Amino acid sequence: MKPPKINVILIGLGRIASKLEKDPYRKKPCTHMGVISSPWGKKNFNFISGYDTKRETCEEFAKTWKEQAQVLPKELPSGFVFPNADLAVVATPSLTHGFFAKLCMASGIKHVLIEKPVAMDAKEAKSLERMAKAKGCKLWINHERRYHPSYLFVKNEIGKGSFGVLKSIRASVFTSAKNPGIAFSKFGGGPLLHDGTHAVDLIHWLVGKPKLIHASLERPKKGFVETRAFANFRTKNQVEINLDVSGGREYFQFELDLHTDSHRIICSNDGFQFYRSIPSKLYKGFHSLQSYLPKGFPKPEVSNAFLGIYSEIVNVIQGKSKHMEGTIGENVQILESIESIYRFPK
Template sequence: MKRSKIKTILIGLGRICSSLEEDPFRKKPCTHMGVLASEWGKDRFEFVLGLDTKSEKCESFQSFWKEKTEIISSDPTKVTLPKSIQLAVISTPSAYHEEWAKHCIRQGIPNLLIEKPVALTESGAKRIQKLAKKNNTRIWINHERRYHPSYQYVRDQLTTGKLGNLKSLRASVFTSAKNPGLAFSKLGGGPLLHDGTHAVDLIHWILGKPKLVDAKLESPKKNSIESRAVAWFRSKSGVDVFLDVAGERDYFQFELDIHTDTHRIICSNDGFQFYQSETSKLYKGFRSLVPYLPPQFPKPETANAFIGIYDEIFQVIMGNKNTMEGTLSDNIEILNLIESIYRRKQ
């Protein structure tokens, strides 16, 4: 029996939608179109059309993928979307997520996958939520690390207490933007919103919504977008969380440094490291953290976050699953946490 495929359109044909697939170092697929064009994706999804406001992006997409594109107006209300679409993927710049989401809902598309952040503000996300509830629209937000087997393993080990009692968590996101306060200014929101949202999402995913204790933002000049944001949160269970998001580095780094009473776990774009408490070989009468690799830790070749989120979308739409990760309600709380930091600006 032939499997029914999910008719899908892509709105916004830039890096995360398409062009990152040309990076020779990234594990594939690493973009939305990369998933849809894979053998796995072709078996489950039917690509219908790619849409973008810029002709050069449409041409580049069409040249690489040999698929149909269309140049559209930057005003979503002037765009008529194809009929019978079951899934719309919104990967436009962040400033346009809200309007495109609302337009897709009004056009009757029942499922949306929206790049992070879902909107520039908590109030914007709530407007999407209100309209989605009215129209029974399901919405996923692409905080893809939630769907990465390695991160899922760490979270499961922490929540079940197999790695001890969680004591503290430090999250850092550093970019090479020399002046991020200006680099992000045209997009609305700074590096905290555009890059730091991944770290805030993981904090929320592991600990629930923590409470802000203190925060500070640094800006290149008065009233400009921040170049650095630092924050201290505390979870309901008393776990202290420290967040540091900044540019002006000569590298890119994303890292969680997690300490329990018996273990240390580093989750990074550079890889995962595990340490456990053992009798010290350095100090008599002490215990030290010693590196080890859990035998159940997912092998790198089996880990792909993009396949993970699309698999969940497929299973939910086909009626095989009724639970969703990274809900819109979660993302409203994530935006609330980010805005609580912005409100502390000094």
């Protein structure tokens, strides 16, 4: 017997919820509503309603998707609850992630997908973890690269030892914002929290929670969040990790540069590159790195990361699997790593 469709609501109807689906260059689906409205999504989900505090955003959403969108008052009335649903997706601004996630759980919704970062600090994330445990709720946080076939391939091959022993990771997240908005204001958290969280998540995913050795921050003026964050971590297995997150660039780049004792793997928004050690043709008795494509590396047309996380959610809700990536507990640790950089002695 075919399982019933999953009733879903979407809270926050902006870029990652809906608007980025209009980007002609992005692999589709690339938004929450893009997944829910895809042929696969329509087989698995029953969309109830979208919610946003901006009327024009609700009107644009309703026109684009031919679905219901309701305007939320900026000050919700006492006792407000969302309608009964199997799944709620929280895609609001970062400052409100914790508030709306708690409101969803208080409304009786048992499964909640929250955009990154799950909260503004580890303390708030821990309170979400406690509430989820008390109410028997399951929380996902959308660090979608965990579900990307290419990143999964690299992680699995490193785990099997196919690329040798991991020695170091250089992670860089550079953004193109020249006129910074909320991500660079004193109210919204800096690039480390908003964009660097993806890199910190992948580091935790690959090697576990590392220990901070050194960190430095650059701030435009006192009282404002950083415009650049640099940190050096080390794992128990002596893997050295360098993290550089900053804005003010003429380009956007997300990259992990992994070095093992015999390979180099570059994981980037611009693509993946693989190198392996071979006898050098330039220096007798030495080895050099030569580019190659490892067997089994996923082709570009395979399912993307957004479909991956939603597939996992469907399987858990339908009782087909208990496996969950990027749990609230893991995200508490991610925020603790980020906060350790902010707190590092000057």
